[in-house]
Amino acid sequence: MSRRSLLKAGGALMTVLVSPVALGADTKVLAVRVWPAQDYTRVTLEGGDALRYTAQVVKNPERLVVDLEGVEFNSVLQSLPSKIIDADPYIKLIRAGRNRPGVVRLVVELKGEIRPQIFTLAPVGNYGHRLVLDLYPTQPVDPLLALIEKSTPENAAAGNTNPNPELAKADPAKIDPAQPKLEITRQTIEITPDKRTETIQKTRVTRLITIALDPGHGGEDPGAVGRAGTYEKHVTLSIGKRLKALIDNEPNMRAMLTRDADFFVPLGQRVQKARRVEADLFVSIHADAFIKPEARGSSVFILSERGASSTAAKWLAQKENAADLIGGINVGVRDSHLARTLLDLSQTATLNDSTKLAKAMLSEIGGINTLHRGAIEEASFAVLKAPDIPSILVETAFISNPEEEKKLADEDYQDKMAAAMLRGIKRYFAKNPPLAKSKLAMLE
Incomplete structure (x- = not known):
């Protein structure tokens, strides 16, 4: 066999060896998980390799658009819309599909404005490469609001578990975490040096x-x-x-x-x-x-x-x-x-x-x-x-x-x-x- 023929045969062999790898080069998404909560909703996509992406927030209506580059649109991604529940505080629904060759687009339709944090995580424990979409409200949830239902000693003693409607509207930053109850008593005391007698108020603050x-x-x-x-x-x-x-x-x-x-x-x-x-x-x-x-x-x-x-x-x-x-x-x-x-x-x-x-x-x-x-x-x-x-x-x-x-x-x-x-x-x-x-x- 001539040198030229040998080179051609070697090139053909390389094509056979490389092509299957090239055809399977798209990253596979192995799992998708959604964690809805009042604090924030997290969407996690786990891949066999690092996930490359671009993202943008779109207004009127509110949406988060994420393009996954070099990702295979498989049954795992197809299942993502079914993981959204009606009670999710921030996500209305998710649509997923092929946007263009080599790109899968996720469109997250939102129930209101959000403050997204999007980042990747290296493999750890039982997890592979992860892409995390954290959807936070524009006004962070304040833990003080969780205490409103038991805001005063009177409510607690009466077993009142219904929050005060006016208090529920209050600015969390202005809510006293001690939720004081004022006990005001009047006491007559003698004040020197002129021996005047006056009535003052003694205010004692107790709390839960x-x-x-x-x-x-x-x-x-x-x-x-x-x-x-x-x-x-x-x-x-x-x-x-x-x-x-x-x-x-x-x-x-x-x-x-x-x-x-x-x-x-x-x-x-x-x-x-x-x-x-x-x-x-x-x-x-x-x-x-x-x-x-x-x-x-x-x-x-x-x-x-x-x-x-x-x-x-x-x-x-x-x-x-x-x-x-x-x-x-x-x-x-x-x-x-x-x-x-x-x-x-x-x-x-x-x-x-x-x-x-x-x-x-x-x-x-x-x-x-x-x-x-x-x-x-x-x-x-x-x-x-x-x-x-x-x-x-x-x-x-x-x-x-x-x-x-x-x-x-x-x-x-x-x-x-x-x-x-x-x-x-x-x-x-x-x-x-x-x-x-x-x-x-x-x-x-």
Whole structure:
């Protein structure tokens, strides 16, 4: 065979080898997920390779248009419209289809104006490459509004769960998180040096105790998964809602959930929400796993910057602190104020109060489940770093233990755990009343 013929044959072989790859060069979308919530709605597209895109907001009517470049229009993308529910606060519907050769267009029809954040995530955990569309309202949801229904001690005592219509219209920025009740009494006193007698008003301000409840994980971040398929994120939300109902039924307390549905909340935002409502306590709820399935029992953690109290505690903290990577945060958006406050861990009084709360909680949940160690544990959990709020993290049981997974999935156990946690909170306040935030003023 001549040299020219050999080269032609080699070229033909290369064509055979390369063509199939070229024909399959389009990136496949492997999964699409939608997480609707009042805080924001998240749409996630997961691909086998990095997803290239362009996006723009279109007015009249409000739409978000996203062009996916080099993406195959497959059955997964075709299923995206069916994942939108009528109750979604922000999305009316999604249309998906081929726009032009090599480009798939998504048109998100909106229920109103939004503030989108669109970003990509590198593979992590069980996830491949992700493209995230976070659709936020133009006016961020304020956690104070969640407390309006129990705005005054009078409403709480009367069992009034209907929000005041006028208060509901109020500017959240003007709502006092303490929601004070003014008790005005008149008192006659003698004033020197002229011995005049005058009547003055003494105004005492009392308020509801506010508890921030933090159901761990959510949305893209499932948390630990038991052998029988129980998701930690579902267990923590269920217990959190049960505990909130119990707290709200107390005449002098109210609770705020950092998430009230299945959606992802970054660790820093969980702390920020608690500080926004000036919470008296922060209780993070978890049901974690360990590398050994025989690990069992409930635990209560407080913050430690000196190191973990055990190897298991260190492992759990590292796993929990990776939640932002799994759930997916937009690293282009930072809260500098929060970043500064989280560095201020010198409030010894706050850590001391956290220890007292942990002891009270441990004594109560020990009657519901075996304690993992029988003592307070310490680790560097990111959600415990509020500098001015006593904070604890409760591991309700090990979901990686088959016996305890059954407990965690049982509604009766969830009720008992929530009731025990309420008793722990009340035990703490019985010895440590929240006097620091009470206000006493003398007005003429």
